[in-house]
Amino acid sequence: MLQIANLNFKYEPANAFALQNISFQVKKGEVISVIGESGSGKSTLLRLLYGLEDYDEGEIEWNNKKLKGPSFNIIPGHKMMKYVAQDYDLLDFVTVGENVGKFLSNFDLKTKQKQIDEALKIVDLLDLKDYFPNKLSGGQRQRVAIARALAQKPEILLLDEPFSNLDQSLKLSIREKIIDWCKENQITVIFTTHDLNDAFYTSDRILVLQKGEILQYGDVERVRESPTNSYVAKLFGYINLVEVGVFNKMKLSDIDHYNYYQLVYPEELWLNDDGEFIGEIINSSFQGRDYLIKLKYLDFELFTYYPYKLKKGLQIKFSIPNNRIIKS
Numbered sequence: 001m002l003q004i005a006n007l008n009f010k011y012e013p014a015n016a017f018a019l020q021n022i023s024f025q026v027k028k029g030e031v032i033s034v035i036g037e038s039g040s041g042k043s044t045l046l047r048l049l050y051g052l053e054d055y056d057e058g059e060i061e062w063n064n065k066k067l068k069g070p071s072f073n074i075i076p077g078h079k080m081m082k083y084v085a086q087d088y089d090l091l092d093f094v095t096v097g098e099n100v101g102k103f104l105s106n107f108d109l110k111t112k113q114k115q116i117d118e119a120l121k122i123v124d125l126l127d128l129k130d131y132f133p134n135k136l137s138g139g140q141r142q143r144v145a146i147a148r149a150l151a152q153k154p155e156i157l158l159l160d161e162p163f164s165n166l167d168q169s170l171k172l173s174i175r176e177k178i179i180d181w182c183k184e185n186q187i188t189v190i191f192t193t194h195d196l197n198d199a200f201y202t203s204d205r206i207l208v209l210q211k212g213e214i215l216q217y218g219d220v221e222r223v224r225e226s227p228t229n230s231y232v233a234k235l236f237g238y239i240n241l242v243e244v245g246v247f248n249k250m251k252l253s254d255i256d257h258y259n260y261y262q263l264v265y266p267e268e269l270w271l272n273d274d275g276e277f278i279g280e281i282i283n284s285s286f287q288g289r290d291y292l293i294k295l296k297y298l299d300f301e302l303f304t305y306y307p308y309k310l311k312k313g314l315q316i317k318f319s320i321p322n323n324r325i326i327k328s
């Protein structure tokens, strides 16, 4: 179990905390994604966990052993963890295979080659084993760096934006292979991402950071169903945030309506003939499987999905069967 308690950290000479009051736990073999807007502290959190920064207050423990920063270790970085940063840190004068095997034991060379091949297979790069990294694309270099970490079978794997340089089709298969392999080997994974799909499809839990503080930590379904506030809700892409009382029977006096909204996900806005509201179609944009429909109701622009394109200007009935109130 990884336990983080009351962690505070400030980059010197900055005045503000880059991370504040950080407390959470991760069980062995769990996959956690860290999300939050740019500058919210995602990379800093991974650097602290790996032991590249000295934290000012708090504790990090792995299996009840305290983990300290670089001032307490001759070589920064904890042995049982591997951290893949965004710069990949590859050696350009040795092959991809040698890069992946860089930290493996030379005691049994056959085993070493097997470990290298296995790791390269997971990231779909076995064909490029004898290439030099400077001949590879950004996405391929990223996969070599991930393979190097996997080959060492760490107890904890920390990945900073691991899929950011991969095109969509490649990303889906490689993401699945990496996560499946880590699950099989009971490797705990913590990764940062800007893509909510990464979090949805791979994670046991997501941790949402805002300005260096944890806003929410929980399983993906629960966070989407009950986001702490509109910042978390907005991370989920297209949403409808509407003043309380517009679509529900709540009176404005029932609730402090300046500090709360009704949150309606697009799939919760139903276009149907029995709908009690009438909106006007503004546009329909193809999303691959269905259309994202933008409609106007009073002064609000609302989103929903529909299997067909709808004509601009069409008056259409809709209903909103949910009543989820969240903080602004």
Ligand SMILES: Nc1ncnc2c1ncn2[C@@H]1O[C@H](COP(=O)(O)OP(=O)(O)OP(=O)(O)O)[C@@H](O)[C@H]1O
Pocket (backbone or CB within 6 Å): 011, 012, 014, 018, 036, 037, 038, 039, 040, 041, 042, 043, 044, 045
């Ligand atoms: N080496 C540094 N020295 C001083 N401040 C830093 C340093 N690195 C990051 N910061 C600051 O710490 C805060 C958190 O940065 P961090 O890189 O962890 O955010 P992030 O969520 O990973 O952002 P992104 O999504 O853009 O990668 C930011 O305000 C950033 O400016």
